[in-house]
Amino acid sequence: MAQVPQPLDALAVRAWCTLALQALGRAREEIDAINVYPVADGDTGTNLYLTLESATAAVEAVFAGYEAGAAVDAPRPTLAGTIQAMAHGALIGARGNSGTILAQLLRGMAEVLAADDESARGDARMLRLALRQAADSARQAVAHPVEGTVLSVASAAADALTGAEGDCGDVARAAYEGARAALMATPGQLAALKRAGVVDAGGRGLVEVLAALVETLTGEAPMPPRGTHARVESDPPDTSTDTRTDTCEDLCADESGPAYEVIYLLEADDAAVARLRERLDALGDSLVVVGGDGLWNVHVHVDDAGAAVEAGVEAGRPYRIRITHFAAEDVHTGAAGRPPRERAQRAVVAVVPGEGLAGLYEEAGATTVLARAGEPPASGELVAALRRAHAREVVLLPNDADLRHTAAAAAEQARAEGVRVALIPTRSAVQGIAALAVHEPERRFDEDVVAMTSAAGATRYAEVAIAERQAWTMAGICQAGDVLGLVDGDVAVIGSDITATAETVLDRMLAAGGEMVTLVLGDEAPASVAARLQARVREAYLAVDTVVYDGGRQGPLLLIGVE
Template identity: 30%
Template sequence: MRNRTLTGQVLRQMYKMGAERLTQHVKKVDALNVFPVPDGDTGTNMNLTFTSGVAELEKLAEQTAEKVASVFSRGLLMGARGNSGVILSQLFRGFAKGLADSVEADSHKLADAFQQGVEMAYKAVMKPVEGTILTVAREAAAAARKAARSGLIEDVVERLVEAAQKALDNTPNQLSVLKEVGVVDSGGQGLVYIYEGFLKAVKDGIVFAEPEEAKPAVAGGMSLFGKTHDEMHHVINPADIKYGYCTEFMVHVRPDAVFTQDEFQERISAYGDSLLVVSDEDLVKVHIHAEEPGEVLSLAQQYGALDRIKIENMRLQHEEVLRRQKTRQALKSPSETPTVSAERSQVTEAVRGEPDFDIPQPENAKKPYAIIAVASGQGIADIFKSLGVDRIIEGGQTMNPSTEQFVSAIEEANAERVLILPNNKNIVMAAQQAAELVDVPTAVIPSKSVPQGMSSLLAFSADEPLEQNRDRMSEALALVKTGLVTYAVRDTTLNELIIKEGDFIGIFDGDVVTSGQDAYETAKALISRMVDEDDGLITVIYGADVKESAMNELEKQLRASFDSYEVEVHDGGQPLYSFIIAVE
């Protein structure tokens, strides 16, 4: 049937099928990451963002095109994760504005809405780059507007898809790094899949019979096992903890790996207890209490790429609970009520990173400032708290917090002013979007790494206005150099380096500069590239896969090799990155 108007009901189906089509290809989009590192998450971020819009539609009974588009846009806005998710939310925010006051939309209205989406997305990006999702969206919208002359909705969407695919194929000619690695733009590919779902909806409205590479969406920072996981923790007797680290992760099983769940469970059970393994074709979710989480991850990595890693020290968590309980009891006892000076002392200790005890405050009293930071790894979170951070949002690579998570954190902080440290370039836009949605004066410090976030905190002054802190802390980002050591998830050639899957790679301020088969040697080579005669301090934060004994040996070697520099070492507990290095 050839339609000349788009109803709200059909638009709702377009959104649903766009989400379904993207979900089918999440892993393909993730795999298009330019760097061969285990954090390609564009597809995951776009999928979580888009499905949040579909979930919002489930609450809507109204069927006008305007209302469907508006509600869907709101869901995307709050669920946006990563830069790709934020751009996607802006595309469909502009699209919704283009359908304002429309019970139904004709071909010209629909095409113009796609164009308005492009214009809003471009405004959201400070320095738009050609060869990205923006290019794909722009060229697709231009073709849709030409096709609108026929008056048929199907023609508009069909030309939209054709032009999007053509633009996507051309992205390597616009971005040299895409051509060097041999991939198309990941965000653009995700958008093409969404548009293909739109076309399927308007042409015949049927769902795909056999989803390709379907992958369950797991929001960053959330438990992989939901209620089951919570119940397992509830029955733990802390006095009987033999294996102290609650470890959760996912494994994307390689096609050539020989995997059976029984054999995998038997091997991994030797490392701990409270084991729970759930497998679904080529995806495995694991929960285990282990004493050596690094060894667990090493074993699992033999089967494929790791994802959604979460490690928590249960002994420290229990000690924290006991301290809080003792303080609450003391504060409730009239005979042991702390003096004003004691209360101030406890507040001071909390700012330095000690447990934030429940000190009685006037009802609804607001703090002058609250600082929110994104971090992954208990050790890194503790360092941030010691530097004055009030709230930690768990996240980082592969776990990009949503706009809604930032909004909730800002509102729950109960402060007059809020500063946010994203600590990852792919999280900055979501934080900025959240800052625009709240009534609380909020500034985002565009920190792109953990070392940058830590450096910026040293420039913070509780006595200064928000704008001045924002400027000073942003300037401090340039005072530190960042190095990362992780492993390659595929063969590639980058920056004239021939990298094989499984090699360790050293990244210096966003550029891959060295690689090798040993993480520790790679770290030393990376530091050699980072330091110069003007530097004085080398800080190494080691991850969950690094053994303390090996780190002690590396520390000795670093102190000997770089004897003119001060060397600090911290246990960060972070996933994916063996080492995070700061030089200043």
Template identity: 30%
Template sequence: MSYPSTLDSRGLRNWATRAVGELAHRRDEINALNVFPVPDSDTGSNMAHTMEAAVAELDNGGDVADALALGAVRGARGNSGMVLSQVLRGVAESTVESVIDGSVFARSLQQAVELVDRAIAEPVEGTVITVLQAAAEAADDAAAQSSATLHSIVSAAIAAARTALERTPSQLPALREAGVVDAGGAGLVILLESLLAEIEGSTGRTGVLEPETDTELEVVFFFEGDIDALQTAIAPLGDSLVIARATENSANVHIHSFQAGAVIETAFAKGKATNLHIEALPAHVDPAAENSVARRVFAAAPAGPITDLLESAGVTVVPPDAPLAVEEDDIVLSTGLSMETDAGRVVPAQSLAAALAAISVYEPDNPDTVAVVAAMRDAAKSMRVAYPSQETLPSIIATCRDLLAEGGEQATILSALDIDEEDLAQQLRVDVVALKVPDIATEIGVE
């Protein structure tokens, strides 16, 4: 079978989005391997976040390889995220106009090794660094063969990386005692496997650490293009699909899927996808089972986009002054209610933004109502909310900056004004979700 001899900027972008999907999909699996240098179970999360930051930087335009490297370096978390960022930096420093062939790939891994050696004063054998070195050496040897191709060189690097990963327990006592391989090395193998999958045009999952059970992911992004075509293409890939249109050709898209990589690839293929965010969802419980959850969630909200969004998430929206007939385990979001209630489980939410934050973590199939309510209360409480002094875009931006000065990864804006999410996200350097709500005083929440 013949494979492409090069990947252009589009192929590089696709590789990155595949890697985002795979690392996010297997985040918990990699976290479970994390026992060195400290057992803080965050390597999978760190690598997924680093790759998400790399892809997010693509929204700012420019050379694809440079953007991926810049985003990864800026967003790198932990040692493993730093190593991943240096691989992308190696690619950026080895390619011209974001085109990768076999020799460029081999050179980029060697460059990454040199960059990591400079960054880490005392490298430890049996970690992701060992796996990277093995992959780089194998790629270099394969590139020296007269019959070398991009596919053969990447395949050789993956084979060597897998072998090195399998040997890590024999090199590091902490791994041997726990009976696991190195978590960062596992993430690096997934990154390389995503590249091979892009070269082969594969849509299936491969890997040395295939999880026993799939993890469902929440995928959220802003899309510009043919929305109807996107909906037709991704609807079969998951459920809980919500497409909140900003215009006829742009929308905020939300879907739960076991095929996050395929969703992301489809979005990039159908148009422009920005503000990408991925989170692992709790394990699915069959609602038809005997212990299915019968509770309901109530909230008051103005008619329009907010009500549509809440109802799409399974919330029963009521008028502010409506009497509530609730059961003991029903959940009531206090936002907008003109009368107090002590019935059910109340989630204090002093703003619509806080209510949206609470419902974003609601687990409808989790039978532990106490835990569900606690998570919703924490989410609502963590949403910092402010109101601009004037109903103008400059005042909104200033208020956002004031809130973000204390930290935050996303700004949620509810306003009667037209807000360009993409433009504002570029100015604020965080994800922005803006909903147009008629006849409302602008409300801004940061989390």
């Protein structure tokens, strides 16, 4: 069913994110399959999806904040605030060369659309300027722009708007048509694409994003471009300069290129980043540095990954560093010259909130995904963990109610790859601990899943945390800095003292009975709180055991589980 047309405002940005993410999700595998430039590592579609997933999460957080604070007159989301959130989310979540460029395209649009902080809506003129700024800023972010790539497609989209008239929907459609035509021309601009008989993968992804913008603003999804869903049929691969028969190894490995992809976020000033560009440009290729206002996303291909990171340290504060070896072993196929390693029969994959619990879960044999405060894992990270577990059967423990959709999408993708996945809807890491405690790989898969689900379901959970802002809760209005006691996900206690609040929460949970109390302390919790809670259990609740774990750096000060 066609979407209802809507103006370019905060709601349009939200809808655009949703539609674009869905489109990239559908096209991800196809885009991965045609990825031959700059490195044929088959991940352009995945990287674009993960980047936009981060952007979408940032936009949803804007609306969630408004909805949570509606009772205290929180301001409605604006076009400026929402498009800036989209751009920032893409920046901090950018993956790979393609994702980094997409982040800069969105940042360029935000620079125009957010110029007037008071504007509730954008008009056609603003959208034209935004798409022009997007294309220009993305090209400037790349050290050595190459035609026949996503940069060409973005420029063509902006060029198509010269003299364009009409409303925002007309502008979006003109940009889409220009991008689609440019995409079909990319094999004639880049030898690697012509030899492989494909269009540019990054450009293909951008066409999907622009198609989603058209659908958002007009209510009608444009027809997908023909010839871009697989290898270009009308122009067979060019073999005139190469008498070899193309093989997977020919297209998927370029041994003459750098060995590593290095990506990190960087806090630094403009002058330091200018020097960093020069140094990284001398170290490798595919250099893209995007961002501004003190926060940057750095992407480069190098042989010396350490030197690339050291350059970031000299420029400012690099973090969320990712280093990928292009020749790293694929867990499904094995490295060249070696057979694939044998799959295990069964594994457990769990999302955990801190390093301490990650160690605990890993000691029990689980593969873990770390969920840092404010940075929930994307579905791609969960899929990577499911693959890393390398088992025929996998039990997935999301340990967070907000991750249920992300975990379900990851499970579905793993099933499509032939892995049997059972998703147990654990809502807290303490429920995951209970499930893991009864896990027996020797049992039949269904029996093991039932036992783990029952153990998790029989565990009530709570947490103690500090309020970040004023908000309406089930227990009343809290202020920033208040101590919150949440039971089964809802705020039940608002206090001023961490230990006293934790005691009140524990008493409420044990009032309904229990045999085992699990306490997971974050590194910012008072050192005395565990001893006080253990003493409370001994004094008031006979025959109830207590176990304490160090959660390390985690979001909540304290996690509590009662079985």
